[in-house]
Amino acid sequence: xxxxxxxxxxxxxxxxxxxxxxxxxxxxxxxxxxxxxxxxxxxxxxxxxxxxxxxxxxxxxxxxxxxxxxxxxxxxxxxxxxxxxxxxxxxxxxxxxxxxxxxxxxxxxxxxxxxxxxxxxxxxxxxxxxxxxxxxxxxxxxxxxxxxxxxxxxxxxxxxxxxxxxxxxxxxxxxxxxxxxxxxxxxxxxxxxxxxxxxxxxxxxxxxxxxxxxxxxxxxxxxxxxxxxxxxxxxxxxxxxxxxxxxxxxxxx
Amino acid sequence: xxxxxxxxxxxxxxxxxxxxxxxxxxxxxxxxxxxxxxxxxxxxxxxxxxxxxxxxxxxxxxxxxxxxxxxxxxxxxxxxxxxxxxxxxxxxxxxxxxxxxxxxxxxxxxxxxxxxxxxxxxxxxxxxxxxxxxxxxxxxxxxxxxxxxxxxxxxxxxxxxxxxxxxxxxxxxxxxxxxxxxxxxxxxxxxxxxxxxxxxxxxxxxxxxxxxxxxxxxxxxxxxxxxxxxxxxxxxxxxxxxxxxxxxxxxxx
Numbered sequence: 001x002x003x004x005x006x007x008x009x010x011x012x013x014x015x016x017x018x019x020x021x022x023x024x025x026x027x028x029x030x031x032x033x034x035x036x037x038x039x040x041x042x043x044x045x046x047x048x049x050x051x052x053x054x055x056x057x058x059x060x061x062x063x064x065x066x067x068x069x070x071x072x073x074x075x076x077x078x079x080x081x082x083x084x085x086x087x088x089x090x091x092x093x094x095x096x097x098x099x100x101x102x103x104x105x106x107x108x109x110x111x112x113x114x115x116x117x118x119x120x121x122x123x124x125x126x127x128x129x130x131x132x133x134x135x136x137x138x139x140x141x142x143x144x145x146x147x148x149x150x151x152x153x154x155x156x157x158x159x160x161x162x163x164x165x166x167x168x169x170x171x172x173x174x175x176x177x178x179x180x181x182x183x184x185x186x187x188x189x190x191x192x193x194x195x196x197x198x199x200x201x202x203x204x205x206x207x208x209x210x211x212x213x214x215x216x217x218x219x220x221x222x223x224x225x226x227x228x229x230x231x232x233x234x235x236x237x238x239x240x241x242x243x244x245x246x247x248x249x250x251x252x253x
Numbered sequence: 254x255x256x257x258x259x260x261x262x263x264x265x266x267x268x269x270x271x272x273x274x275x276x277x278x279x280x281x282x283x284x285x286x287x288x289x290x291x292x293x294x295x296x297x298x299x300x301x302x303x304x305x306x307x308x309x310x311x312x313x314x315x316x317x318x319x320x321x322x323x324x325x326x327x328x329x330x331x332x333x334x335x336x337x338x339x340x341x342x343x344x345x346x347x348x349x350x351x352x353x354x355x356x357x358x359x360x361x362x363x364x365x366x367x368x369x370x371x372x373x374x375x376x377x378x379x380x381x382x383x384x385x386x387x388x389x390x391x392x393x394x395x396x397x398x399x400x401x402x403x404x405x406x407x408x409x410x411x412x413x414x415x416x417x418x419x420x421x422x423x424x425x426x427x428x429x430x431x432x433x434x435x436x437x438x439x440x441x442x443x444x445x446x447x448x449x450x451x452x453x454x455x456x457x458x459x460x461x462x463x464x465x466x467x468x469x470x471x472x473x474x475x476x477x478x479x480x481x482x483x484x485x486x487x488x489x490x491x492x493x494x495x496x497x498x499x500x501x502x503x504x505x506x
Contacts (some may be wrong), residue, residue: 019384019386129270137387
């Protein structure tokens with residue numbers, strides 16, 4: 001009698017930076033280029049078999065990432081550093097594997113997420129930028145940062161975020177817990193809206209940003225912002241901020 | 254008898270930011286898109302007549318600018334702020350007029366230059382960047398900054414920079430005065446080579462950077478750098494650094 005064959009599957013965790021400008025988001029689609037598809041093609045070249053990537057979640061068309069995470073199971077003798085170097089030589093220049101580690105077989109990039117951090121970048125000055133224009137949302141009118149920060153305070157905690165939800169996303173409920181939300185200035189003078197949450201609804205960050213900008217422009221008050229959130233009515237919220245300003249910074253496990 | 258008609262020509266000075274990635278440099282060409290051509294087309298739309306722009310000097314294909322300067326003479330009733338707003342609404346998004354001023358008729362953006370400041374941006378870490386990759390030169394090997402800074406010291410002053418000259422540029426001599434040259438780190442961890450000079454030969458900054466990087470990689474010493482400069486022999490100098498890292502920061506009058 002033979003003993004059971006040893007399971008040679010390895011589980012690899014990838015950390016991924018990408019410029020989303022040229023892609024229709026993370027998730028594989030029938031016709032349009034996506035980040036997941038590009039990495040899966042490169043993995044197929046390396047591993048010689050079809051490999052399915054599990055991402056921490058989708059990012060939408062045009063959204064960037066400094067720290068997207070995905071994992072894949074593969075029966076291979078290749079090591080994590082060979083995968084990292086090989087993928088980086090095969091992938092287009094707007095996708096980089098910043099880390100690759102072998103992890104326990106039980107690790108799942110989607111189901112094990114504890115929280116995610118997003119940044120949204122706003123250029124708030126009269127003139128737009130020529131250099132780097134594809135990486136932020138330009139608001140020419142002066143924003144009231146103190147009012148926007150007060151509105152940020154209303155987001156923190158566990159709330160029903162239905163008013164900030166885009167349509168067309170599968171979910172069982174619309175309550176999410178936000179751990180941190182603030183508005184800061186970075187070294188280059190950009191405004192950065194930072195948000196960390198246990199989970200996010202589709203377009204939630206960009207709809208929050210659009211509604212916060214209304215507060216910054218004095219179209220509404222921080223108290224209006226709270227009322228909009230509590231109303232659960234998407235029609236009361238602001239526009240969906242453009243994707244080019246949004247960055248998935250980190251996924252925490 | 255009539256008095257002479259009042260000369261209604263106005264002279265406008267433009268300060269221009271551009272992302273050079275999509276252009277074959279500043280100067281108008283027969284077939285390829287250039288910055289000068291884009292602005293002249295927009296000026297023609299506004300002024301209704303052909304307007305010729307005098308730039309402070311050329312920038313090469315793919316080179317960026319935060320502070321290129323140009324002037325144009327135009328018989329017009331339009332004011333400087335109308336020109337700025339109009340041009341910014343007509344120009345493609347990778348070219349911005351950051352300032353427009355009416356200046357004395359004698360001002361010439363090319364002949365009145367006192368000095369120019371360029372920055373060259375290097376990303377010195379193992380991994381390249383996905384986001385912003387089109388705005389710097391990626392050097393994965395660790396650079397010896399202290400050796401590069403010592404080499405910078407040799408550039409300052411009046412020298413014959415023939416060893417760092419590209420071919421095909423009209424000039425009467427190859428001696429230029431460099432006022433400042435240094436290597437610093439910016440807030441985001443990029444290395445910035447800063448150089449201010451009264452004038453520059455074609456490809457001079459990019460050839461200096463290529464040769465400095467050889468010093469940083471210990472392929473040559475700061476003393477070798479000086480010897481290369483004094484040799485006036487282009488064949489001894491390093492490669493021409495790629496255009497995407499170069500920025501015309503400021504033109505001083």
